[in-house]
């Protein structure tokens with residue numbers, strides 16, 4: 352019998368790597384051009400290619416998603432208070448603190464784990480200027496309800512769409528909602544440029560302003576119009592993105608097959624809940640979150656540990672909640688009583704491994720551990 356511990360470790364994700372030889376021509380181009388950054392030819396090509404692939408009008412590439420978030424808030428001159436979710440990666444709220452903005456946390460919806468529009472209005476004060484929701488796990492927020500509330504109160508909406516690469520609702524990109532959407536191309540994301548990010552803008556004017564902000568505020572050689580930052584993506588990262596884009600459809604397809612395999616076999620396990628797929632027309636299967644509920648024989652942390660013993664390294668996204676970190680936990684909106692749903696989900700969630708190179712027998716190995724500990 353092959354001992355499961357002797358088989359290779361499985362991690363929650365693994366970047367999709369194109370063949371190294373396919374990257375060499377791009378490097379050759381960089382070496383020939385001797386243009387390494389500052390909006391070079393590959394940067395321009397990737398912006399156009401992403402607009403075409405994603406179905407968006409304007410995109411500004413960044414060195415990473417966090418700088419893109421910080422710059423998006425600057426671009427819209429957001430101040431005062433911003434309503435956001437505690438159930439996300441910490442960069443969502445950190446981008447507010449870096450702008451001197453006070454985050455106001457609102458609880459999440461128990462079905463989608465996205466910001467609950469039902470609870471949004473009660474958190475609005477005269478200081479509120481914007482809403483910063485997250486399309487958690489790539490599942491669309493209730494964009495229509497959020498927009499309606501934003502319009503009623505004159506608020507801006509910036510989507511942290513770090514998980515939402517390629518997601519479409521009906522015939523449109525999810526990224527076309529709100530005033531701006533922010534992507535991350537970090538190594539752990541569905542589409543990566545090693546490190547990278549982007550802002551999706553609805554107008555050429557907004558893009559132009561953002562492009563100034565990410566380049567120190569320069570509009571020409573001698574004119575600086577804003578205290579901008581250095582947020583530029585390099586040619587090296589843009590090249591990797593162009594190459595990665597060629598295989599993205601295959602990667603998403605394989606993720607979809609893994610998602611279906613998990614769902615089919617986990618459905619029969621008492622106390623294991625799979626997050627419903629969401630209402631998107633095109634999904635990206637960025638994550639595979641499950642809940643270990645009360646009926647399951649192990650606590651979430653015990654299951655996490657059990658999987659670990661089998662060399663399966665999952666992640667508890669998103670535990671702890673952002674509101675548990677020291678720079679947030681004293682805030683009134685971070686109180687436990689304000690966030691009962693987020694608190695419960697964070698105590699039960701585990702994200703199972705999902706990435707294109709994950710083989711069916713590895714998926715089965717993961718499911719077997721979960722199944723073999725059920726019903727005791």
Ligand SMILES: *Cc1c(COP(=O)(O)O)cnc(C)c1O
Nearest residue numbers: 415416417440442443513535537
């Ligand atoms: C990854 C991520 C970010 C940050 O993106 P980086 O490119 O790593 O800076 C922000 N928000 C969410 C929800 C993320 O998952």
